[in-house]
Amino acid sequence: MTASEQAPHHHDGRAGERSRDLFAAARAVIPGGVNSPVRAFASVGGEPPFIKSARGPYIYTEDGAELVDYVGSWGPALLGHGREEVVEAVIRAARSGLSFGACTAAETVFAERLCEIVPALRGGMVRLVSSGTEATMSALRLARGYTGRSKIIKAEGGYHGHADMLLVAAGSGAATLGIPGSAGVPAAAVVDTLTVPYNDLEAVKRSFAANPGEIAAIIIEPIAGNMGCVPPVAGYLEGLRELCTAEGAVLIFDEVMTGFRVALGGAQERFGVTPDMTCLGKIIGGGMPVGAYGGRREIMEKIAPLGPVYQAGTLSGNPLGVAAGLATLEILVQENPYPALEKTTRALVQALAERAAKHGVELSSNQVGAMFCGFFRGGEVRDYSDAKGSDTDSFGLFHREMLARGVYLAPSQFEAGFVSVTHDGAAIEQTLAAADGAFAAVAASKGA
Numbered sequence: 001m002t003a004s005e006q007a008p009h010h011h012d013g014r015a016g017e018r019s020r021d022l023f024a025a026a027r028a029v030i031p032g033g034v035n036s037p038v039r040a041f042a043s044v045g046g047e048p049p050f051i052k053s054a055r056g057p058y059i060y061t062e063d064g065a066e067l068v069d070y071v072g073s074w075g076p077a078l079l080g081h082g083r084e085e086v087v088e089a090v091i092r093a094a095r096s097g098l099s100f101g102a103c104t105a106a107e108t109v110f111a112e113r114l115c116e117i118v119p120a121l122r123g124g125m126v127r128l129v130s131s132g133t134e135a136t137m138s139a140l141r142l143a144r145g146y147t148g149r150s151k152i153i154k155a156e157g158g159y160h161g162h163a164d165m166l167l168v169a170a171g172s173g174a175a176t177l178g179i180p181g182s183a184g185v186p187a188a189a190v191v192d193t194l195t196v197p198y199n200d201l202e203a204v205k206r207s208f209a210a211n212p213g214e215i216a217a218i219i220i221e222p223i224a225g226n227m228g229c230v231p232p233v234a235g236y237l238e239g240l241r242e243l244c245t246a247e248g249a250v251l252i253f254d255e256v257m258t259g260f261r262v263a264l265g266g267a268q269e270r271f272g273v274t275p276d277m278t279c280l281g282k283i284i285g286g287g288m289p290v291g292a293y294g295g296r297r298e299i300m301e302k303i304a305p306l307g308p309v310y311q312a313g314t315l316s317g318n319p320l321g322v323a324a325g326l327a328t329l330e331i332l333v334q335e336n337p338y339p340a341l342e343k344t345t346r347a348l349v350q351a352l353a354e355r356a357a358k359h360g361v362e363l364s365s366n367q368v369g370a371m372f373c374g375f376f377r378g379g380e381v382r383d384y385s386d387a388k389g390s391d392t393d394s395f396g397l398f399h400r401e402m403l404a405r406g407v408y409l410a411p412s413q414f415e416a417g418f419v420s421v422t423h424d425g426a427a428i429e430q431t432l433a434a435a436d437g438a439f440a441a442v443a444a445s446k447g448a
């Protein structure tokens with residue numbers, strides 16, 4: 001137990017004096033005071049509380065608040081914060097050396113485990129990197145090298161990290177801040193990036209027809225998680241699979257968010273559609289910086305040193321990251337928390353929807369496994385344009401009201417919420433009580 005957990009806590013998570021001082025100090029030396037843009041709370045208003053520690057489903061702020069956490073480090077904390085076996089594994093590994101930049105036995109054990117668990121990796125190979133961004137940009141380079149083609153297709157509102165070629169109609173922070181592309185990306189870097197609306201198979205067909213023999217790959221989140229949470233419609237993933245096979249393009253599922261979250265083998269296991277390649281991140285590192293990309297052997301054999309596609313990394317396969325990842329995967333394999341996670345998350349989403357309805361607030365809810373989202377709008381949300389139709393002012397108010405009542409949500413309408421195995425009855429009850437008040441505040445602001 002850390003000191004911050006032993007101290008008596010309140011549940012008002014809004015930045016207090018200490019967080020505001022820390023944010024002011026940060027802003028002087030870190031752009032916007034943050035090392036990743038969405039953390040700045042720009043779209044929900046207010047200042048971010050600074051985090052001191054975390055345990056199970058709770059995070060503790062520098063101002064002494066205990067908050068139910070639905071960010072979970074943006075996905076990695078599926079087992080909750082500070083799971084003992086994972087922390088112990090990291091400490092043990094650290095005592096043997098932090099990094100060697102050379103071969104270790106554990107990397108192979110980890111790769112073997114991944115090749116058992118993730119359908120696209122079975123019989124194939126996997127390469128470890130240090131972030132989701134590295135995984136996707138490396139996978140795309142490889143897909144281009146393998147096919148000898150240049151063009152790639154991505155979805156509007158899909159986020160695959162911040163490589164130049166992928167900052168086109170990107171979701172996540174770019175969506176939150178209304179940045180359609182990014183300054184500093186040369187036109188040449190994105191000429192070969194084609195975008196299609198999510199869940200629209202006909203648009204993908206049209207792209208292939210307009211660019212015959214030129215499409216190297218489709219990169220897609222099999223459940224979109226960076227425009228809020230948007231599941232694939234029936235037949236969408238199957239259709240992408242068929243099209244890529246017919247056209248000789250590489251189908252890449254970016255499962256950085258969905259991997260080990262919506263099923264042990266990710267969305268590809270859940271929906272029974274196996275891509276040619278897959279990208280992993282977040283949970284795979286159990287909270288440490290780890291990513292991976294892998295897939296069919298004949299494709300992976302094109303990477304250096306076996307083949308002509310270059311990709312490298314000083315810290316790739318880092319012993320601490322591998323230790324945390326392995327310990328996390330072992331727990332997931334042994335405990336199979338997925339049915340319970342599904343049940344908890346579904347019940348949470350339903351209860352939130354009931355409270356919204358009670359207060360006359362329009363909310364469109366999506367949920368798959370342990371990821372969920374409530375869009376402040378009516379109707380269904382199937383793509384980025386639907387998501388953008390949400391009332392982001394109401395979301396901002398809801399976010400502030402939830403924070404003031406002890407619930408820490410991602411500070412953007414265009415992000416998913418994440419439930420961990422440690423979100424128990426008490427944490428959920430606290431969340432629902434807060435939501436009741438927060439929806440009431442939204443209703444009041446609308447004069448409802």
Ligand code: PMP
Pocket residue numbers: 074131132133134136159160161162172221225226254255256257281282
């Ligand atoms: N792909 C997806 C689907 C993601 O959600 C993210 C991060 N949110 C990334 C790639 C990039 O990962 P990272 O932030 O580790 O670079």
